[in-house]
Amino acid sequence: MKNILILHTGGTIAMSEDQNGAVSPDSSNPLNQFANPFAGKLNLITEDIFNYPSPHIGPKQMLLLEKRILRAADENIDGVVITHGTDTLEETAYFLDLTIPSKFPIVITGAMRSANEIGSDGLHNFQTAIQTAASDEAHGKGVLVVMNDEIHTARYVTKTHTTNVATFRTPTFGPIGLVSKHKVSFFEELLRHTALPIQNVVNHVYLLKAYAGMDNELFDFIASDTSNTNGLVIEALGAGNLPPHVLPSLKKIIDKNIPVVLVSRCFNGIAEDVYSYEGGGVQLKEMGVIFCQGLNGQKARIKLLVGISAGLKGKDLANFVSDAIS
Numbered sequence: 001m002k003n004i005l006i007l008h009t010g011g012t013i014a015m016s017e018d019q020n021g022a023v024s025p026d027s028s029n030p031l032n033q034f035a036n037p038f039a040g041k042l043n044l045i046t047e048d049i050f051n052y053p054s055p056h057i058g059p060k061q062m063l064l065l066e067k068r069i070l071r072a073a074d075e076n077i078d079g080v081v082i083t084h085g086t087d088t089l090e091e092t093a094y095f096l097d098l099t100i101p102s103k104f105p106i107v108i109t110g111a112m113r114s115a116n117e118i119g120s121d122g123l124h125n126f127q128t129a130i131q132t133a134a135s136d137e138a139h140g141k142g143v144l145v146v147m148n149d150e151i152h153t154a155r156y157v158t159k160t161h162t163t164n165v166a167t168f169r170t171p172t173f174g175p176i177g178l179v180s181k182h183k184v185s186f187f188e189e190l191l192r193h194t195a196l197p198i199q200n201v202v203n204h205v206y207l208l209k210a211y212a213g214m215d216n217e218l219f220d221f222i223a224s225d226t227s228n229t230n231g232l233v234i235e236a237l238g239a240g241n242l243p244p245h246v247l248p249s250l251k252k253i254i255d256k257n258i259p260v261v262l263v264s265r266c267f268n269g270i271a272e273d274v275y276s277y278e279g280g281g282v283q284l285k286e287m288g289v290i291f292c293q294g295l296n297g298q299k300a301r302i303k304l305l306v307g308i309s310a311g312l313k314g315k316d317l318a319n320f321v322s323d324a325i326s
Ligand SMILES: NC(=O)C[C@H](N)C(=O)O
Pocket: 010, 011, 012, 013, 052, 053, 054, 055, 084, 085, 086, 087, 088, 110, 111, 112, 113
């Protein structure tokens, strides 16, 4: 019989609504009333690690999860399911994907409707996540996100809708599998990457979004006190361009050896050094900006943070961050 470790961290899946429709954490996790429908087939070992709405979760909590799952490798565990709030679920999923050499399936799920709402999706997502974690085929696929019967990679999935149960989508590539009534099916193979287990996390890795007429004051502010900055990710325009007047401020940051990573703010596609006009990708790359392909801003930030926390610097850090499929 397979042993599946369940780690609850909170989120809407562990919340209920009151008579006014306000949703908040329950004193006890409603999922703990879940009668194991796999009794006799799967042994579920449950731990309530924390009970946080996911906006309260950051790299420190992600590190605790990493350490707990690394220990599970010596505990005869065959798969892990994490329940999590959906707001930052993709960041925790990608953090774990980057830091845990995947010996067994690790699946994260959540809910868009709390436990006592009509059409609550929590129990269903929980059940399908357990099925996926118990599936032999889920081995070697990195951390997976299972929501609304779809299986997505931690690397590319993102939350796309504030309330809809079909919120988790993988732009450009799509889901890699499905959970149907009787089975878990995968349709795509993943390119593997080497995990970087880390012991500590750095802070002050910032994320800025570019916009038409972007002001340079935030760049100047970061450049003025780089002792408080470990790295910067910019969600740039289109294929990877910035308004030209922010370049002198950006250069000050790069000259102080702060790694600056660029992704596109576009929902689909990858950032590249295509344009050679002022502020275009060609000039940004020449300045030393690191292009990160295929990840969104929040994922690129997690990747940069993990690379820096692992002690990577200079070219090694740039290679780690720029190769989204390494
Ligand atoms: N659906 C959810 O879980 C959203 C909630 N605000 C959270 O992330 O904790």
